[in-house]
Amino acid sequence: MRTRLRPQPVVPATSAVMTVPPQRRPAVVLTDVTRVHPGGVRALDGVSLVVERGSFLAVMGPSGSGKSTLMHCAAGLDVPTSGSVEVDGVAVQRLDETARAVLRRERVGFVFQSYHLLPSLSVRDNITLPLRLGGRTVDPAWLDELVERVGLSHRLDSRPGELSGGQQQRAALARALVTRPAVVFADEPTGALDSTTAQQVLRLLRELVDDLHQTVVMVTHDAGAAAQAHETVVMRDGRIVGAVA
Numbered sequence: 488m489r490t491r492l493r494p495q496p497v498v499p500a501t502s503a504v505m506t507v508p509p510q511r512r513p514a515v516v517l518t519d520v521t522r523v524h525p526g527g528v529r530a531l532d533g534v535s536l537v538v539e540r541g542s543f544l545a546v547m548g549p550s551g552s553g554k555s556t557l558m559h560c561a562a563g564l565d566v567p568t569s570g571s572v573e574v575d576g577v578a579v580q581r582l583d584e585t586a587r588a589v590l591r592r593e594r595v596g597f598v599f600q601s602y603h604l605l606p607s608l609s610v611r612d613n614i615t616l617p618l619r620l621g622g623r624t625v626d627p628a629w630l631d632e633l634v635e636r637v638g639l640s641h642r643l644d645s646r647p648g649e650l651s652g653g654q655q656q657r658a659a660l661a662r663a664l665v666t667r668p669a670v671v672f673a674d675e676p677t678g679a680l681d682s683t684t685a686q687q688v689l690r691l692l693r694e695l696v697d698d699l700h701q702t703v704v705m706v707t708h709d710a711g712a713a714a715q716a717h718e719t720v721v722m723r724d725g726r727i728v729g730a731v732a
């Protein structure tokens with residue numbers, strides 16, 4: 488299995504990863520993560536998980552089981568009440584909000600059900616936006632490869648509103664990957680697509696993982712979508728209660 492639920496690192500994970508070359512570090516490590524939301528809801532209850540680089544993990548579970556909270560904690564959007572989260576070897580809970588925003592911009596990609604493309608920007612400018620926001624230059628060869636992969640080389644000057652839903656989600660995939668992030672979090676990425684288009688997008692996601700060694704964590708209610716992942720973990724009541732490879 489590429490995703491380890493156990494064993495947890497015996498030494499503190501930060502010191503463990505310091506000696507590991509960046510390309511061999513796990514993309515994400517959660518150690519005994521608990522998140523109690525205001526009002527006392529224990530949305531995560533002692534979750535431990537290692538997401539290895541180059542793996543495609545699906546997270547399933549009934550509504551309210553903690554999937555979104557898991558994703559938010561693992562992506563540095565939220566911080567655990569206890570336990571630790573490392574993204575690309577960086578301990579998220581030690582960062583202030585500004586540093587977490589930089590971590591997300593530089594090391595994490597996001598894909599949403601509703602694409603979240605900016606309607607006034609061209610497809611090219613949408614895809615390269617995360618780099619430009621971080622003051623980074625675009626690697627033309629990488630951009631060419633990405634847009635070729637997602638099949639949008641001929642639509643770079645279009646506006647998102649001129650694209651189909653599947654094309655918009657493929658643009659969002661390219662945008663998520665343009666920074667070469669340690670991990671991409673996809674939240675119901677095919678929830679707004681018809682089943683044929685959804686399968687195409689999922690196959691593309693799997694190809695990006697397998698061919699380009701990207702790492703994807705996808706939250707989904709759809710067992711068909713999860714079937715494209717290397718592995719699936721199932722959550723219930725804030726815990727991981729099963730894993731299927």
Ligand SMILES: Nc1ncnc2c1ncn2[C@@H]1O[C@H](COP(=O)(O)OP(=O)(O)OP(=O)(O)O)[C@@H](O)[C@H]1O
Pocket residue numbers: 524525526528529530548549550551552553554555556557
């Ligand atoms: N900001 C919040 N404040 C208080 N409680 C919250 C908050 N966010 C989530 N919760 C609660 O935490 C629990 C887990 O919610 P979460 O959204 O992580 O589940 P989920 O599996 O993603 O659900 P869904 O599939 O419906 O999106 C639920 O009981 C939810 O009501």
